[in-house]
Amino acid sequence: MLEQLGQALTIAITAENFFFMAIGTVLGIVFAAIPGLTFSTALILFLPMTFGITPIAAISVMLGIFCGGMTGGSISAVLLGIPGTPSAAATVIDGFVLAKNGQGGKALGTAVYASVFGGIVSVLIMICVAPLIAKVALTFGPAELFMLVLFGLSTVVGLSEGNMLKALIACLMGLLFTTVGMDPVVGLQRFTFHFAPLMSGIGIMPVMIGAFAFPEIINTFLEYKKDKGYKEKNIESSVKAAFPDNKEKKRLLPLNIEASLMGTVIGAIPGGGGPVAAFLGYSLAKSKNPRCGSGELEGVAWPETANNAVTGGAMITLLTLGIPADSAAAIILGVFLIHGVVPGPMLFQDNGPMIYALFISMLIINVMVLVFQFFGMKLFVKVLNLPKINLLAVILSVTVVGAYATHVSFTDITIMFLIGLLAWFMKRHQFPVIPLILGLVLGGEIERNLRIALLLSGGSLNFFLHSVVSVLFLALSLLMLLSPILKPQIARLFGGKK
């Protein structure tokens, strides 16, 4: 392990890697600070720029955007009362009150401090836990892998907002898209209608770009038209971030540790994500300090620690199992695949130094987040005053680059457009988009493992019940899918007993 660590240090600590980590961190903070843009847009936007750089630099810039983005949302949450990203929604509650009471700087500084605390703790947990999980995952056969991916998808569906039936439909559509192209087992063409560009299937990148970027851009354009060119609020850029003092840090320490652990676990669960962690963190903060909601530092520190801890958790699942736990991890998975690196347990065996280099990069990125966001606060606040429509028009143009550049195929631009239109309709009718994306990302894996398992067992479905792991994941999947029916029953049962 020491030898691998030594090699990892030589990979991670290079001028190129530092440069791209810094670029990613700043981009993540900037995009997350502007409400409506989100760091997922930054991830999508920067994707085509990773084609010409080394895999480690490409993944590092994406991690920079991810970690920086989780923290950057607190800027507009505190100063505008509008979360820059969904993960910062809980920060608004106390952060905005603190800002109105003239303590905006303290709120911003506490948010940065808490975020970096959560980020670093989650990376340390990842370093300890990921190799162990990868070792266990190496023993998984096709039946276990099929059940694992099924569990991942059922969790995403089960934890989706709103109607679970609509989430399931979205997931099934995503899985159906993966059946276009070459059959993963026997190599036959399916649903290509003799159209050559479809032989390589429907690409993940154009679908992700279309699904994430287009609906937000179109809706913002429509709002602009409806309000006849609203004047965006100008924020005073003289606010200066201030860290909590030693007494406050001591008071927040046990809560920060608890929130970090909770955030890491939630981040590792497919469908968990920043918003879930942040709101759970906030409700725990409120239970410990009932004055939360009227401008308490706990109300800022807890959600920010929890949502940043999600980054390490999400990377645990992605690196060890190859399963993206949320949309950002799905985009990062895309970058891995573009650069010929397949995340999963084999990656730890075949490319250990690279894994450790990523761990080191994440630690460095968290330090960069602290330095950039704290000392560059005035610049980031100025970013909030940039005209959003202009930015979105530029983003729309760059999405075309992102879609085209992967396979240099115009078909991908058309797919991006059609998926963008579909995603917009889906959002209008309350169909969640994340299950569609994850269905597309994991569909190939799930079909291949299912069919190989059936081939090995001679067509018998009992093969899936032969191993404890397989049965466990099946049971968990059923539990997640039946949760809307079970939850009220359990609540009634315990409520009745009281």
Added chain:
Amino acid sequence: MKKDRIIAVLLVLFSLLIAYYSFQLPASTMEGEPGSAFFPFILLALLILCSVGLFFSRPVKKPALTEEQRREYEDLGLDLTDEAEKSQAQSLVEGLLLYGFFFIGIIVMYLFGFIAGITVGISGMLVFIGWKVPRALIFSLITACIIFLIFNTLLHVTLPSGKLL
């Protein structure tokens, strides 16, 4: 909800269409291997089930207005149901028009290349939301040229060059 029922019917029709094409896929010759059509059939069956479920799912009932709220709306001369529906229909048409402008840009891009396509598509969208034509054209052209310079020239990322050029 009526819209959910329409979506459910469309999904069932879509599933049946894909199922028809799936029947045309050849069966597997390997023992135990279910073949290329197996996975699509499972997904389509589940999709039809979910669509039927969606068709028969009960809509969420909106809470009834209180007497005070009803008087307030009457004073303002607002018929909330009509307003919301008109606004939804209008935003649907406007959204489709925005997509339409972008689609025109894609066609121009296919024929004349990246810069032309982006200029036409983006400027059309900006004019539609209220920008003046010269401002929209200049902004779109500058944006397209800068992006072309950064990606094509500096980063060597290939961009659409246009079939007619």
